[in-house]
Amino acid sequence: MSIVLGGGISGLSAAYYLLKQSNHAPKLFEASSRFGGWIKTEVSPADQKVRFECGPRTLRPKGVKGLNTLELCSELGLNNDIVPITSNHPAAKNRLLSVKNELHVLPASITGMFRTVPPFTKPLIYGLVRDFSRSYAGQPLNDDTIYNFVERRFGTEIAKYLVSSMICGICAGDAKEISVKFLLKDLFEYEQEHKSVVMGIYKKTLERMSNKNAGKKPTEHCNLSKRSMMELWSIYSLNDGLEKLPKTLSHHLESNGVQLSTNAKCEHIEFGSNGVNVTINGKGYDTDNLVSSLPAFEIGKLVQKQHPELADDLLAIPYVDVAVVNFQFTGNNLLEKPGFGFLVPPAEDLPILGVIYDSCCFDMGENTVLTVMMGGKWFRERFGNGDEQDLYEKAIEQIRKILNIQQKPDAFKVNILRQCIPQYLVGHFERIERINNYIDQHKIPLKLCGSAYDGVGVNDAIYSAKVAVESIAR
Template sequence: MAAILGGGLGGLSTGYYLLKNCVNAHMKLALFEASDFYGGWIRSIRTNDYIFEQGPRTIRPKGPYGLNTLNMIQELGLSEHVSAVLPSHPAATTRMVCVGHTLHTLPSRFSQIFTKTKPFSKPLILAALHDLTQPGLELKDDSIYNFVSRRFGQELADYAVSPMICGICAGDAKEISVKFLMKTLFEYEQTHGGVLKGVVKNMFKPQPENEQALSELALKSQEERWSVYTLQGGLETLPETLKEHLVNNNVEVHSNSKIEEIEFVDSSSVLLRNKKGEILDLKHVYSAIPAHALAKLVERQHPHLSEQLEQIPFVNVGIVNLFFDSQETLIAPAFGFLVPPKENSPILGVVFDSCCNPEQKGTVLTVMLGGRWFKERFGDNITKDQLLAIAMKEVRSILKITMEPTVSHVNILEKCIPQYVIGHYDRVEYIRKYIKQHNLPLSLVGCSYDGVGINDVIYSAKAQVERDCTV
């Protein structure tokens, strides 16, 4: 029997791909979730009037990873539940940053790079030209902030890239590795001495084709050029359907089953001890739990591995969902706005859910708070009522909404997003080499290692399972 630890998206996707590629009548599969909830940080609060998303709310369809997720969604029978945002929609064209409590729309069309638009003090085309005048700098890794500042100027780093990092991983661009989002551009600098030089030299090289067969849904997303999409009834529909798929295919799914320790016997035998003291004898373990949680399970037998896993930092994020039951929309159509860290704001940004999702009635907003700066801004004992008051103060000041929310919901997501700081990818490579060198029957999947987005987590499971099944 093989076991999966964790019933979040990573664990459920691992089960899905094991069923698809490896599991047969002679191999049993079990999934262990420590809580009574499946889906990890994907959680949707549903009513007839609104959907409050506690975690991710949209999925990007582009690239091999995005197309892979669409393939999965069609195979699960969820195509009819997809609600796409087309490129002409305000949620695709209007993304803003808040500087000095004033909202500024970021350029979204090529023609806009030739004119000066606030908060930038000069046309963005000059940022591109800045790259041509800067010498290359040989580095193994760098922060995404330093890289963008060096190649394109500090304003682009401050007002575009830094808030974007806040929105993606609630992190500090001055700490996050450039390889997190701009690996190819960084490699252009290292290889060719500059980003634009690298772009030009690679422009006429044949691009690798996407080798995976595309579903009708994936092809439709390309033809219609979707910006993002969501699922009717909220994104929790995806993990719910995945869990149902596993159960229907005879996977043993155990809730409230926390594993207390992993003991490796040899390369094809591993023992799991649960909180009841029971010992489970298995052939292989797929860990889809956070790196810091896995670190505790292997600490006694492999303290060095545990130490390396613990070095992957995570941050807390406050989530405040607001529903205003108003016939008249209270916001301009847009995806929402993010706040650059240099503004020292208590909030990371606000998503305009009622613009992104046609199911929403009235005005629905999600305010994100804290992240990398959670403790320094809120301390250790912040209450949900205090977070709500802080969120509402910012919403009133920035969006000029004076009415009280009809319904609100506040949650503090503790250690919810890993931070891919400088050196992260070398650390993950080292961890996997350690596992291989010690012949441990253990595979790592999930957001701790190969990407924090929905598409990344699903593809991480697919890639790991396919590697294991071909060995």
């Protein structure tokens, strides 16, 4: 019997793939009183039709990991629950930046790259010209911060406004600390190998053209992914909110004999010569296969006594706190420019990371629904321990200033998510390699999955569970 620790989306997915692979029902233990982890949808107290997403809200349907999530949705019978945003929708086209309290739409097309769009003082295409005209002449690097890399190749404005804001939007982190391999691994390798990103892209394209289809495995697509491609989905969510995914997954698992327990905290793990014993609420359970989807700092503490070296690496992955403040205002025409929302470059030194325009993305009736993201890397210096009233006041002040919405919200909700997003600092991927090598070399019957290792998004978490389970079979 296999045991899965943690009932967030990666733990539930691990249980799903274990069941699918072996047809043996694993046991899953979740410390809190519900499944879904950070995926949590609430209903506004002012209107049952309005949803407040307290964590993630949209998924991307693209790439191997995006297609894998669509396959999971399809297998769970969620095809008719998907709410897509297609590529011609304003929420797909208009992504904004707030600089000096003014909103600027980022270029979303090739032609836009040739125009000067504030806050940039030159067309973005100049970044590529700059890269091409300056060969990398430094020492070979194994890793770098994403800020350094982008500034070196494409110039300060792209690093300061574009990439720093994107890093805030994706992981609430500081681009001056996050590894370039987190988002731009290929481009960094092109620089290191070919001395320029543009040159690397050019050479790779030539290579691909000459080996057309050689060794290429045809990708299999489920009906839902075919639909997503035909209809040009950009992002999507689910009817009733994203929590429908873990809810459907947990119902599916329970009705197929998987024992799912809430309020079941793993307190101790003992690796022995005949397997593993895990202690849950004082009771011991034996297993040959342990899959942990816990945050790295949790599993790190649990293995520390027997494997301090492994624990050191797990405990060295930092996490940040994020405050999520949802607002509902009467009237669906309060925003001057529809879009996905805006991000705030950290150099602006505002108390918010960005604002998502939920009611532009999904139907919220006659309401404007917004989510303000705050804190992340800067949580402590801006908010100390975090006081809900203070967070609310700072959030609404920015909405008034930047969006010019002066009316009182009909409803709002403040959630402080402690240690919710892992930070992939410089050296992260080497650390993960060390962690995996240590587990292999010591033949520890432990598989790790979740957002701490190879991608911080929902698609990454689900895919990591699939990879972990497949590696058990191997």
